[in-house]
Amino acid sequence: MNVIETENLSKTFRVKQKEKGIAGSMRAIFHPQIKEIPAVSRVSFSVEEGEALAFIGPNGAGKSTTIKMLTGILYPDGGRAEVLGMDPSRKRKQLACKIGTVFGQKEQLWTHLTPYDNFRFFGAIYDLSDKETESRIRELADIFDLNSFVNTPVRNLSLGQRIRCEIVASLIHRPRILFLDEPTIGLDPVVKENIRSLIRQMNKELHTTIFLTSHDIGDIEKLCKRIIIVNNGQIVLDNSMSHLKYHYLNRKILEVKQQEETAPPTAEGITVLKQKGSHIKLEVDTGVLRINDALRLINAEHVEDITISNIPLESIITEIYKTADAGI
Numbered sequence: 245m246n247v248i249e250t251e252n253l254s255k256t257f258r259v260k261q262k263e264k265g266i267a268g269s270m271r272a273i274f275h276p277q278i279k280e281i282p283a284v285s286r287v288s289f290s291v292e293e294g295e296a297l298a299f300i301g302p303n304g305a306g307k308s309t310t311i312k313m314l315t316g317i318l319y320p321d322g323g324r325a326e327v328l329g330m331d332p333s334r335k336r337k338q339l340a341c342k343i344g345t346v347f348g349q350k351e352q353l354w355t356h357l358t359p360y361d362n363f364r365f366f367g368a369i370y371d372l373s374d375k376e377t378e379s380r381i382r383e384l385a386d387i388f389d390l391n392s393f394v395n396t397p398v399r400n401l402s403l404g405q406r407i408r409c410e411i412v413a414s415l416i417h418r419p420r421i422l423f424l425d426e427p428t429i430g431l432d433p434v435v436k437e438n439i440r441s442l443i444r445q446m447n448k449e450l451h452t453t454i455f456l457t458s459h460d461i462g463d464i465e466k467l468c469k470r471i472i473i474v475n476n477g478q479i480v481l482d483n484s485m486s487h488l489k490y491h492y493l494n495r496k497i498l499e500v501k502q503q504e505e506t507a508p509p510t511a512e513g514i515t516v517l518k519q520k521g522s523h524i525k526l527e528v529d530t531g532v533l534r535i536n537d538a539l540r541l542i543n544a545e546h547v548e549d550i551t552i553s554n555i556p557l558e559s560i561i562t563e564i565y566k567t568a569d570a571g572i
């Protein structure tokens with residue numbers, strides 16, 4: 245069952261332009277010049293219940309604008325969106341009871357209140373009974389390990405503790421879809437990993453649909469099975485993570501440490517990425533040259549260590565952004 249559907253979803257912002265100085269300001273009042281910014285252009289996709297989707301793109305690609313339209317904060321000016329069978333811009337309140345949002349860069353908790361009081365407050369907003377709110381707080385405090393600071397004012401919590409509380413607050417009403425915008429921004433690697441595993445657990449055990457926006461490759465790689473890449477307001481790729489990693493770019497990284505400095509092998513399909521002393525880093529296009537054949541070109545007698553790895557997801561994504569920018 246699809247929980248999100250969009251068809252040709254579009255949004256163009258109209259922004260007044262102002263020339264420099266007082267004269268420019270006066271001209272802008274009487275003869276305003278309007279610049280159109282097509283933030284989202286004819287975006288169509290659907291998301292099934294229980295999916296974990298990464299919706300990513302470079303700065304200004306249109307991700308936040310899309311999320312705002314899906315959560316009813318912004319009206320689209322073209323196409324349509326349906327979330328849990330509702331038009332978000334017409335049924336914003338009803339929808340809010342069924343979705344959760346976490347914005348890593350924005351606090352939704354009251355910082356002078358404790359997490360417990362915040363959760364009670366959110367329970368009341370979502371019309372949960374006292375009993376329901378209490379049992380939900382207990383359940384989530386256990387899962388997210390909040391018990392040691394659930395009664396400490398939010399302003400005194402560390403960033404990692406606060407983000408865990410933000411996520412719990414957005415889950416109090418058992419949302420079917422969780423929109424996460426940069427959920428791990430600014431966190432240290434251990435806390436990041438902890439947050440990711442909690443989100444994974446929610447997706448797996450509660451079947452909560454995850455709609456993630458992040459510039460952090462770790463979030464994307466570890467949380468999502470599907471990826472949609474947007475650029476200049478348009479979808480440039482919609483595929484599974486495994487397809488992206490193993491088939492989209494048919495390349496491997498071959499790192500060789502030799503006993504002494506030797507010239508790197510040359511052949512069609514091999515690109516030398518780095519050579520420093522006896523250390524060589526090659527990229528092998530396995531569509532042109534099989535990895536076994538590439539290995540045969542290396543003098544095995546002098547090899548001290550060798551590693552073969554996939555192209556990092558980060559490089560694949562950067563390449564897709566660049567290709568999309570060049571209009572290829």
Ligand SMILES: Nc1ncnc2c1ncn2[C@@H]1O[C@H](COP(=O)(O)OP(=O)(O)OP(=O)(O)O)[C@@H](O)[C@H]1O
Nearest residue numbers: 257259281283301302303304305306307308309310
């Ligand atoms: N309220 C607004 N008024 C005018 N232009 C806007 C407004 N909001 C966004 N834009 C423009 O729309 C485009 C898409 O912005 P959006 O915030 O959706 O991008 P994003 O992909 O979320 O970027 P980031 O990764 O930097 O958060 C940008 O060119 C931005 O300047």
